[in-house]
Amino acid sequence: MIEIKDIKKKFGDYLVLKGVSATFESGKCNLIIGKSGSGKTVTLKCMVGLLEPDEGYILFDGRNITEMAFTERKEVRKEIGMLFQGTALFDSLTVEENVRFPLDMFTTKTLAEKIERVNVCLGRVNLENTNKKFPGDLSGGMKKRVGIARAIVMNPKYLFCDEPNSGLDPKTSIVIDQLIQEITQEFNMTTVINTHDMNSVMGIGDKVVFLHQGLKYWEGTNKEIMKITEGELFDFIFASDFLKDLRRRAQY
Amino acid sequence: MIKIFETFGEYLTLLFRAASRPEKPIMYWKETFRQAHDIGIGSLPNIAIVSTFIGAVSAVQFAYQFRTMNLVPMWWIGSIVRKGMILELAPTISALLLAGKVGSNIASELGTMRISEQIDAYEIMGVNTPAYLIGPKIAAAIFVVPMLVVIAVFLGIMGGWGAGIMANFYTTAEYFRGVTDAFNSYDVFIMLVKAVLFGFIISSVSCYKGYTVHGGAVEIGKSATQAVVYSSIIIVIVNFIVAFILL
Ligand SMILES: Nc1ncnc2c1ncn2[C@@H]1O[C@H](COP(=O)(O)OP(=O)(O)OP(=O)(O)O)[C@@H](O)[C@H]1O
Ligand SMILES: [Mg+2]
16 A cells, blocks of 8 residues: 655646645555646656655555665665556667566576566566567557566566556557556555546546646545546546536436 | 856766666676677777878878978888877877767767656666666776777877878888887876776766756757767867876
8 A cells, every 4th residue: 555645746836746645555556647737647756756755755555765765765666666658668678678677687586587587477468479579669559568567577566657558549558457457456566557548547447536736636436436527527537528418418 | 157067066966876886786797898899899980990091191291291391201200190199199089089979879878768768767676777877888988998099099000101101101111110119108108098088078978968868859969969069078178188287
């Protein structure tokens, strides 16, 4: 479980996060949704320590990482996997080397053991026989899957995904979403996902946090979202008049 | 003016972080060798061509002047080409060439990694990114640039020989008498000092420029250009300072 408490983050004079608190539960896909520019990425980067919040704190199963020194924090980081919005695969390394990198850097396993682990992870995301390819030769959906394999290779307790299905077609998006959900349940990870894809919200939103104007505006499950009939969240979910209309008709 | 000090402070902080102890030395060695290979092999053809012709043109220039004066023996040219190459031409010209090629490569590589969040991905894994991404590049440059400069000296001297023979200025024996005459190892020492300093300047300035990029593709291009311009300027200034202090 991850708790964030009263996170504030400023860039220059612009207060992006004005005190966000939320809990993210283990074994579940926790979604952060919100309009473009609402601060989803900033929230995620604060949580993983790529950005320092100006105020507030972040607890990883009770461990406050905002107060930790670099070396302590490094231990927590080894329990974190992250899938980046643009996948951030190392483009000078092959798929296998990408997934193997954390093992090379932080473990004393033999090469055979490492390759075995890499193949398990690549198999888990349904990517066999791509080991020797370079990221540049893969499709968007395949890159995302390599990104997931790399994120889970160290058996993380926490998985962060920044817009895992941006740039993917609806079908591939669902495949990626389901993959993330399965992995989350299988390894009982605490998974936090940024998205503005309503399919994801309905499909895997065990827990949903809605950010609006730098504040947490709403928190609940995907089932509860369906009951909403007005306000900012309603406008966000049913962005077009067409959808709003459909939603209202469905009620009667 | 304050901006310059800020930038310099940021640059020093980054270098300081790059100098921290590696968590897994073997990975750093591998990366250093990879970088050394890229810098060395990648730049060798350029440096070979340029230094050969610089040596040749020096010989031709001096021969032309000596002939009109008719005061000094032509075999001196070997000595002059050697001294010129070792003290000035090989280190400086190689460094400027390398600043153009290696500097822009490093800056755009790191800049791309920054923009595409690859640096963040390393950070998330717990990698000390300045140490892993910058340390090996600087180490490789400090190691490889002196080797390239030595090759440049050798090829420059051969270029001077080739040009002189073609133009019938001197015989092979005369030229190499000049090349070996009054050889001074202090000159070689100065050459190596320069080469190490230039390697450090090129790699550290371009790493700083690339690592700290913000924005997008346009900024990567800008930072690569700035890496080349700044390292070239610093090279010619440091070149002067070294000559001033050590000569
Ligand atoms: N490093 C930064 N420096 C200055 N401003 C920033 C920085 N990072 C983010 N911001 C600003 O913070 C705000 C929130 O950005 P963020 O990237 O978190 O949005 P987002 O919700 O992830 O949007 P999107 O859905 O488009 O990815 C934006 O207005 C952005 O301009
Ligand atoms: Mg974002």
